[in-house]
Amino acid sequence: MLPDQRFIIHVDMDAFYASVEQRDRPELRGLPLIVGGLGPRGVVSTCSYEARRFGVHSAMPTAQARRLCPDGVYLRPDHARYEEVSERVFEVFHEVTPLVEGLSLDEAFLDVTGSLRLLGSIETIGRRIKDAIWERTQLHASVGMGPNKLLAKLASELSKPNGFHRIEAERAAQELAPLPVGRLWTVGKVTEQALHRLGIRTMGELAASDTARLASALGRQVAALQALARGEDDRRVEPAQAEQSIGAEHTYDVDITELALAEAWLLRHCERIAARARQRGLQGRTVTVKLREPPFVTHTRQAQLRAPSASAIDLYELARGLLNAWWKSQQRPRLRLLGVSLSGFAAERQQDLFDSSAERRVTDQVQDSINSRFGSGSLVRGGVLKTRQQD
Incomplete structure (x- = not known):
């Protein structure tokens, strides 16, 4: 191996959202499945390979997809479930190298140059990754290998689906x-x-x-x-930096005009991002609310918690105040999109036994336990239920 030679792997899950749905719902296997927004403003997030034969592809308006594939199965994305699967996939990556650059939930570059002496050739490491992902998720990943990011990515793309290919510098x-x-x-x-x-x-x-x-x-x-x-690319694999914020948002097919419904969605978002923060052992202090009026006028409102927290109710109480203040300032409030994010993170601190928020923490722990066992969203606060009428 030359002193400056690098060994890069690109992993891309095949039709990720659709594959998770088909794995969990066997009746959908072999059918043209499209996952994305289902309303008039909806966009395709991803689709199964059966749907791609009709010309459907990601980022396509859902209305166009319906014209191309009228008999397809259309589902809204379940982001919380996809994030759970993604975490298992990225665990595999970090078992072979610390140099992991995540591009999305289902795609990453890995620099395994320093792992060759311990784990074997780049093909051996690539096969280990591919097999481990299948064993833990029952999902296929396409693995591309090369001396740089460009060639590794092209190798995975050229071999999809369920691909495994290496492009060496001499053959590039x-x-x-x-x-x-x-x-x-x-x-x-x-x-x-x-x-x-x-x-x-x-x-x-x-x-x-x-x-x-x-x-x-x-x-x-x-x-x-x-x-x-010519196949030359000197970009380095950039490991992920510490997470700067955790957020959740939703674009509505029909604009929200009722404050109660907006508050219900706000609570749903706060539950989701608080659970993700707790999974990562983080507590945040800054809460930001994102509000978009039709067609594309976006406002943000931000405030600080008195102390870092990962409690859904702490986040919601502060975010709700920001939402209400904005709502009252509008002559005719309407929301096309509503989102919340948590930032200003610190590591989770030891809790005082006499802390007044202990009851909230117990509620969060029970919710985390049930959702972990039975699936994300199995247990939610009553205020969230109103949002499910729009799912």
Whole structure:
């Protein structure tokens, strides 16, 4: 191994949300399943491979997906459940290296250069990750391996679904040459169209083109684009920093015009983020409420708790005051989106036996225990139930 050689793995769960649903509901297996917002403003979060055959894809408006796949099964996402599965997946990553850069709940880069001596070749480590994810979640992951992030990600993409592929530096130019330029991570629609106008459609054509000719159309980014087209990428895997905030929000198909319903959603969000904070052993002091009026006018209101907390009721009481103050200031209050976040974290502190909030902590602990055993959302406070009419 050369002194500066790196070994990077990219892991991407296959159709993550849809796969979790099909795992937990066997009757959905083999069916075109679309997970996302179901109302007129809804967007597809992800879909099963059966649905992709109809042309459905993530980020597509749900209304368009229904036209393409009218007989599909449409479900709202259960983010709390997906987060639980994601935590088990990331546990696998951290068992092979501390250098994990999470891109989303279901995707990450891992630098395993320092793990080779202990765990074996990059293929051995990649297979270990893939097998462990299946054993713990019964879900398939696509694993790509390479000497840099670009090639590792392309390797996983090219081998999906349930993929396992390595692109070595010596073969990079050959494997990349026929791929469309739009597959490069810095090439958006505008740059892709500019390249097409120059007659450049593949990475091989981009790598072999005259730099001066390209510069007149693309400017300073030409050298970087051509390096990527050759498979060169010097980006490092950046391990996740300490969590800065935990939040939850929801966009409504029908604008909220009743304060009581807004308060119910606020409580639901506070329960969710407080549970996540407790799972991580964190307590926060800053509560932020996000309020969006139709069509896209967004307001934020922020306040400090008297002491760091991970109690849903502590968060809710402060957030409710912020919501009410905003609501009263509006002539015709309407909400398209409502969200809450907790920040200003400190490690969970030892509790005073005579602390007046002890009863709230016991309630939270009971709720955590039941939801852990029977699934997220099995036990909620009565004030949350009104929101389930909109699920």
